[in-house]
Amino acid sequence: MKKLFKKRKYSADEYAQGILQGDRIILSRAITLIESKLHSDNELAETVLQKILPFTGNTLRIGITGIPGAGKSTFIEAFGKYLTSIGKQVAVLTIDPTSRKTKGSILGDKTRMEELANDVNAYVRPSASGDTLGGVHSKTRETMLLCEAAGFDVIIIETVGVGQSEVSVKGIVDFFLLIMLAGAGDELQGIKRGIMEMADAILINKADGDNITACKRAKQEYANALHMFAPQENRWNPQVLLCSAIQKMGIAETWQLIRQFEIHAKENGSFNRNRQTQNRQWMHDVISYYLQHNFYNNGSIKDVLPNQEQRVETGKTPAVVAAKKLLKMAEVAGDKKTCEIY
C-alpha cells in the first residue's frame, strides 16, 4: 500500500481502481466521500459508484439487529472470525442511530470488535446516520456496494433494533437476523414492534451455563410466535436458533442456516427478485428523500412550519389545508434554490 498524503485528492478512476484492488485506505476514503455532504463530493462519489457497480452484487448481505446488551458485537466478532476462517472476506457496517458520528464512537465501535477489525480478511466500519429521512440506508447501501467491489463476499450490516433504521436495513439485505435473549422478560427487551416479523431467523444468545433451560423455553415460545405470522413472499420459514457467542457455540450452525436460506431463495428465484425490488425501491427512496429534503429545508417553510404544526395538532386548521398552504408557499419561494442540493 502506498503512503498517502492527507491532502491528496483522487480522481474517480483512482478511487475505482484502488477499490477494485482491495486497497483498504482508498476504500475508507471512498466511504468518507460517499458520506460527504459537499455537492462536489457527491458528484465524484456517483461517478465512482457508476464505475464499480458492475463488480458488485455477487455477495451475501446479512442484516443483524437486537437491543443493546443482546450481544450483537460479541456475536458478530465470533461469526466474522468463523467466516474468515473458512475463507470468506467479511465487511461489517455498523449503524448506530443514537450516536452522532464522532471520533469517539468510531473508536468505540472498532474497539468492540477489535479481533475482527485486525483480521486481514475483515473490515469493520461504522456507518454515518446523520440524516433521518432515508439517509441512513441510502449511504449505507452505497457503502455496501463499495465493500462488495473491494472483494468482500459477506457483508454484515449491524443496527440497534430499537429505532427506525432496522426497517431500512431489512430493505437492503438478503437475510435478516434478530438477536434476542431469554429470561430478560419479553416486555423488557424493548424490541420495536414489527421487527420480529421481519426476521428470517431469531438467534437466542447467551445460551450457556444456567441460562440454557430458559433459552430452550424461549426458543419454543419464539418459534410459536413466528408460526402465527403469514409466510413471506420467499416462502422461507423463519427459524429460531440457540447460540453462545462468548463460547463460540451455534456460530457454524447460524452460517449453515443462512446458507440453507441462500440455496432456498436462489432456487425459487426470490433471491434475485428481492434484490431487484430493493434496487428499484432504493431509487424511489432517494427520490422521496430529496423531494422532502428540498421542501423542509426551504427557508420560508422552516419559518412557518412550527406554527402550522401546532395549529393542526390542536385542531385549529385541517391538516389538508395546512399542507396545501405550505406546498404553495414552497412553490412560490423556493423554486430555484432546490438545484444546489442535487
Place this chain on the structure above:
Amino acid sequence: MKKLFKKRKYSADEYAQGILQGDRIILSRAITLIESKLHSDNELAETVLQKILPFTGNTLRIGITGIPGAGKSTFIEAFGKYLTSIGKQVAVLTIDPTSRKTKGSILGDKTRMEELANDVNAYVRPSASGDTLGGVHSKTRETMLLCEAAGFDVIIIETVGVGQSEVSVKGIVDFFLLIMLAGAGDELQGIKRGIMEMADAILINKADGDNITACKRAKQEYANALHMFAPQENRWNPQVLLCSAIQKMGIAETWQLIRQFEIHAKENGSFNRNRQTQNRQWMHDVISYYLQHNFYNNGSIKDVLPNQEQRVETGKTPAVVAAKKLLKMAEVAGDKKTCEIY
C-alpha cells in the same frame, strides 16, 4: 329533510350547516365533494372542513380489520346495532382497496350491512380508495371528520387486512381491532405481517358450535404471541376475546373492552397525545403525497421512468444516479405545471 334537485350546488356555509344539523343527504354530498378530484371541489371541500373542524373530535374512532371471510361485516352489523341500542350514533366507513369505486361496490357494501344501514342512528358509507399514495387515509380522515360533525359519536373504519390500507387506518383511529378465525390454519389466514402487532385487541370470531374448543385454543396462542411484543407507547395490554357475531355473543364484551381502553388512555394522557401526533402526521402525509404525486405525474418523468427503473433493477445504473437524473429532469421540465393540482 328537504327534497334536493340534482344540479343544486351548495355553498360552504350550506354544507356546514346541513352537516351540523345531521342532514344525511348533505353529509353524503359533502363526502362526495371531499372525494372529488376537481380542483374547484377541493377548494370548497377545504372551506367546509375548516368550518366544521371545531365540532369534530369528541368521539371514539375504531379501526376494524381482518381477512375476507373473518366475518367483519357480520360483526360490525351486530356491534353497530348494539351501539345504537345503547344510545350511540354510529358511522361506518368501509375501505376496500381491492375494488374500484363503482356503483356496484357501493351497493354491495350497503347490502352487506343492510340492517345497520337502515338504522336511523347509523350511517354506512364505503370510502373511495383510488389513490394509493396516502390518498386512502387522507380522504377517509376527512370523511371521518364530516361524520363527527354530523353528530356520530362512534366512528368505525373497516378495512381488509391484506394490503397497505390497514397500516394507514391504524394511524387515524384510537383503537385498532383485528378479527381472526380459529382453526383456519394461521398460514392460511394471510394476515399481513405486521398487522397483528398493531392490534389493541384480537377478536376470534365464529366461536360457536363445534368451533368453541378450537377458538379457546387459538385465544391462548394469540395471547402468547401478543405477549412477545414490546408494549405500546400507551401502555395498553392488547387483549384477545372470543365472539360469535352471528349469535351476537361477545359483542357487549367487545364494547366494554374498548371503553376500558378509552378510560385507560385518557387517564394516562396517551389518547390525546395519539390524536395530536396523528394530526401532525396527517399534514406531513398530505405534503409527502403531493410532492410525490407532482413528481411522478410530470410528463417527462413518466416517459423515462420505466427505462430508469429497469436499469436500476438490473444493476446498470446506481439507484442514486438514476434518482438524481430524474429529479433534475422534473425540475427543468415540470416547474409550472405542478401548481394546478394544489
